[in-house]
Amino acid sequence: MRSQALVSTRTAIAGATGNAVVMGVAGVSTPLGWVLLPGLLGVSARPRVAALVSAWAAVLLAASVVVPVVPGHRADPWALGASAASLAAVPLLAWARRRRTERAIARVPAPRDVAVFALPAGTGRAALAVCRSPGEVAAAVPLRRGGLRVLVGVAHGATLARPERTRALESAFRREALRRGRSLPAIAGTLGHLVRDLAPGGYLAATLVEVSPDGRVTLLRHGGPDVAVRAGEATRPGELPDAGPLGLVEPGASAAGATGVEASAARTSVAGPPAGARRLAVAPAAEGAAWHRLTAEALRSPRAVDAVVALTGRPGGGRRTGPALVLDLPPERSA
Structure with a gap:
């Protein structure tokens, strides 16, 4: 009997993409603005989907730094490291949530x-x-x-x-x-x-x-x-x-x-x-x-x-x- 995730793959990917667009247009450069929504979406999805969302959010984050068409994520090592660590933790948190559900x-x-x-x-x-x-x-x-x-x-x-x-x-x-x-x-x-x-x-x-x-x-x-x-x-x-x-x-x-x-x-x-x-x-x-x-x-x-x-x-x-x-x-x- 499979447990059901709260967020589908399509919704999670669309949410991460939309968040990156909004953050870029608004000129938000803090790690929290770029990582919070993808993290919440990933934790609410299956672990495999969470890993996909984290990877996609990291690609969008890197693109905003490498191709600064509009203001993007901060490029200093501290900010990049904080976002990378947060995105890496998302699949682990999704796995822990699923394990709690499956134990029921x-x-x-x-x-x-x-x-x-x-x-x-x-x-x-x-x-x-x-x-x-x-x-x-x-x-x-x-x-x-x-x-x-x-x-x-x-x-x-x-x-x-x-x-x-x-x-x-x-x-x-x-x-x-x-x-x-x-x-x-x-x-x-x-x-x-x-x-x-x-x-x-x-x-x-x-x-x-x-x-x-x-x-x-x-x-x-x-x-x-x-x-x-x-x-x-x-x-x-x-x-x-x-x-x-x-x-x-x-x-x-x-x-x-x-x-x-x-x-x-x-x-x-x-x-x-x-x-x-x-x-x-x-x-x-x-x-x-x-x-x-x-x-x-x-x-x-x-x-x-x-x-x-x-x-x-x-x-x-x-x-x-x-x-x-x-x-x-x-x-x-x-x-």
């Missing part, structure tokens, strides 16, 4: 045909299983202070179910989930718009989950997968309202602002787990009552990682089917 997502031992990841989920814990079955779409994004957003879904339609299309959906979810102020309906609107762009006629049956840092859980169901909850010794369906699969709404619905038909439906389907829930599962349903029996057995597992592996199994054996998510909810936030 730990891959745990599991059968060969399923990858299982343990994640913090507010004041509780979560486990996500990925089987890479056809059309599977799964992404988890740790947020600040222990929050979590997860997409669990299945793409339908030969075109949308292609690996490159499902990866595009996962990347879009990660990008939107990290944007400050984005609600689950707004994220769902963006995904619905992308589904229509990638594969008209296809659709994504998905459930979006958000866990706040204090453990509060909200769910948004768009066509599936099914939700089950365990309260006490009983397991029952989550009975979430369903806003319909993403990509099957009116094309006029606005994805960016989550308005129109799709957003109206999405707003009505945002909900929390039922009162008394201690464990929550999101997984594609098998046929008939077999899924309910398998789910009830899985949710009796002592650990979330064991439960999520059991959820990917099929009655009678065969290839595992995912994705599947299990949340262990703390008692004070189970209602």
Whole structure:
């Protein structure tokens, strides 16, 4: 499960270039003016992108000194050395930031045909299983202070179910989930718009989950997968309202602002787990009552990682089917 950088390669390079132009035109010659913005952009990107941004910023800095068409960076050794040291540190800082994020997502031992990841989920814990079955779409994004957003879904339609299309959906979810102020309906609107762009006629049956840092859980169901909850010794369906699969709404619905038909439906389907829930599962349903029996057995597992592996199994054996998510909810936030 990859962590997602806050800044894309294109944005970081454009920002470093724009900063150099502004500093040159404004006649700013201090190292801080030439290095601060590229450094911030680099630290917010993947380590490889951070190294690229640092190298490009160094080229722009050197060009401003060697070809002083307009006032540029100071040419004295102290100023050049300070900027060089700062730019060299940017990839290291980006690597350290990524390592902190990756430690929050730990891959745990599991059968060969399923990858299982343990994640913090507010004041509780979560486990996500990925089987890479056809059309599977799964992404988890740790947020600040222990929050979590997860997409669990299945793409339908030969075109949308292609690996490159499902990866595009996962990347879009990660990008939107990290944007400050984005609600689950707004994220769902963006995904619905992308589904229509990638594969008209296809659709994504998905459930979006958000866990706040204090453990509060909200769910948004768009066509599936099914939700089950365990309260006490009983397991029952989550009975979430369903806003319909993403990509099957009116094309006029606005994805960016989550308005129109799709957003109206999405707003009505945002909900929390039922009162008394201690464990929550999101997984594609098998046929008939077999899924309910398998789910009830899985949710009796002592650990979330064991439960999520059991959820990917099929009655009678065969290839595992995912994705599947299990949340262990703390008692004070189970209602």
